[in-house]
Amino acid sequence: MKKGLKGLFSVIILSMILSACALDSSSTKDSSASDKKGNTESSSAKSTEVKEYKATNLEALPNKTKARKDTFIAGISAPGGVFLPYFYENGWDGNATDPMFAPLVNLDPTGKPVGILAEKWDVSSDLLTYTFHLRKGLKFSDGSPLTADDVAFTLTLLHDPAYAGEQDISLTAIKGGKEYKEGKVKSIEGIKVVDKETIEITTEEVNAKSLLILGGQVLSKAYYGKDYQFGKLDYLKELYPKPLGAGPYKFVKYVPGQEIRYVANEHYYAGTPKMKNLIFKVIDTSTSLQLFETGELDYAGFSADDDTVEQLKSLGFANLEVGPVNDYGFIYVNNSRPQFKDKAVRQALVYGLDRQKIVDVKFKGYGTVANVPVSKVSWAYNDEGINKYEFNAKKAKELLDQAGWKVGSDGIREKDGKKFVIRYLTRTADDPIIPIAKENYQDIGIKFEPEIMDFNAIVAKLGTKDYDFAAVSTSQILDPSDPVEEFATGNANNAAGYSNPKVDELIKKGLNTLDIEKRKVIYHDLYKELNDDPPVILIHYRQSAKAISGQIEGLHPDNFTGISASLPNISIKK
Structure with a gap:
């Protein structure tokens, strides 16, 4: 759930040049829908349907694909190496962080909120106070505990006067947040850690977007906050290429211009992901079809047209989804x-x-x-x-x-x-x-x-x-x-x-x-x-058209989280 640069205007302009901030050459965020059926409609019809074409010949899988037994590869266009939520300006870096950093709350395939690290949340009758109840036993990928203190640290960091990233935390109007940013107080009044699994956040204005902002990706206080000083965030730059989160995958290495490697996180709250290795291969989107055809990629997205759809269908080994993109x-x-x-x-x-x-x-x-x-x-x-x-x-x-x-x-x-x-x-x-x-x-x-x-x-x-x-x-x-x-x-x-x-x-x-x-x-x-x-x-x-290797199971790209929500569940068909 990222916006790439600060503010909607920047994002709209950014989308004129970025073709795929979510591992998809057809959009700035991976955006196939999960509902099924036809792909044409009148302009007045409301349709969230996707037309599916199932793989017809898995024997036609490229040898490179068949040789992979525990690895999933998707393309990414131009990561910059800033692998820290809230701090990147390159939308591709935002996609690169998704497997490593889990939020409290995310969106389901229909665009409605669903708990991830938060088991549930309560909102007061005046719609100003949010209480998040974290799942028990949460851990970061190094095995250290994830608690409400980490959530409080993340929200506090976003109020620091030196923070200049893409997230405008002021939209949530947390009580005392403005005073903290101005250096008038030492802590934010509206952020209250009730216990290690409960945090209460009081805001001063009702805003329907506050839930997702407050429930964003969580940063480790022990790791990212050990050198924190008010008004001084430059120390974090040393940690950009050394990410530590609580997502389904943990960072292995980044080879600029080539790939980002991840390995399954055994501490992930929902269990170790089925697929051991994840690779985001740095590609030129103009070659993504060729790379998919030759088995270099297990997943690729394209702007839909008859030639592309027919070419993908003719491969025989691809599961194909054609459906609306979440933009205009x-x-x-x-x-x-x-x-x-x-x-x-x-x-x-x-x-x-x-x-x-x-x-x-x-x-x-x-x-x-x-x-x-x-x-x-x-x-x-x-x-x-x-x-x-x-x-x-x-x-x-x-x-x-x-x-x-x-x-x-x-x-x-x-x-x-x-x-x-x-x-x-x-x-x-x-x-x-x-x-x-x-x-x-x-x-x-x-x-x-x-x-x-x-x-x-x-x-x-x-x-x-x-x-x-x-x-x-x-x-x-x-x-x-x-x-x-x-x-x-x-x-x-x-x-x-x-x-x-x-x-x-x-x-x-x-x-x-x-x-x-x-x-x-x-x-x-x-x-x-x-x-x-x-x-x-x-x-x-x-x-857009989404092509998935026929041997991959459990991958369901959607219009709100791209492929990230599916990553913990994908596997290779036996």
Whole structure:
């Protein structure tokens, strides 16, 4: 459950360049779903289904695969060697830490919380106090005990003023946390160790995301805290390449540019994993299909298309899952610029763009048009009563006329002496949005000019709002609040420059209750408001293909934990 860089904005931008922060060449987090069946649906249908193709000929397994009797190999793209939760900035390092560091609470395949190191938890009636009950006899991989003191140390470390990692612990508003960070007190009032297996955490604001943040991966106080001094965290850098956690696997070695090796942790709370050895092989994602075909990998993920799916099916030895990814693609619209401030103009820009054609060209049957800002696998997804903005050039022209943008002698609309020109930032010249948007927008009197630039240049322009349009995709969505929080007025990550008081209110309400059924209603209302007053142009939901060697049993990639939740249970078929 990681976000790679600080804040949602950074993650969204990061996802434009990272293709697979979770051992999956098709997404920033390994994201196949666990439910079964068909892989095509209308854009209005809610589908979390996956289409499965079972291996038909295990005799066709590559010799390299057959030779492995106690080892599982998956690909990883570009780890940086910072193997410490909360401190890495490279999302791949986050994936590398998952086998070694277990959280108190994780997400199940439906996106709902489930206990890992915490046997259970209680939340007070005012929703401000969380009491975690740890499982008995927990140990770190060196055999040392894991207790509530370690949880308290982890949360305290995240409040240290020298901490500059990706986890914003302030979101939980732990009582006394701000005072500790400012050096006014020596301990955090809201963190109370009741006994070695119980910790009580009191917060000052209700936040639906607090459970997962407070219940994150646990660091050993004895190991990571032995040299701790307030305001001084540089000592931890020496421990980045020497991780110690309580996950199903323990670290063996890292060979930069080649592999990360792990061995089963005999102290893991659920028992020693069935697979003795785990290897994350450092790969170029462009070669992952070849590596899977030749037996170098037991698992690989790909962007879904007919050629790839058919090629994987033809191998005979692969179990294949094709299904939705837990993200969505969209185009940022710079609402702070005069031409985009008018809601009617933004509506016209959605009507005037053939999004279905873009999806068809880009995903060739393995994607659908997005109409609400959350993935289809989320429990919050609901597009009932939502305007689908089906391609309608006539409607777009009417709205632009009403907004005062009149067609000039050159066919380009203008208002107050300013031509309607959209400059679109993208990283690739073969972006299918370019030719489609050029044609569509020219037809309604708008000039569309693509600007091809590198990742860092796009990040800089988005950060300073020096753009008109920019194509992006969200990272993996753990909570429905994740992708919409940035639309709140004044949010530091509000790259769209959007402001709507009703949206602000609904975003806040969505976080101020822990009741999922109540949150569903709130987010549906929010989606309706964002649909009527669109801050961005939603484009697509997509699918990916997951290939698993037919001799591997127990591996079930999902949209929230990738392959990490399955790791303790995988084995080689006898």
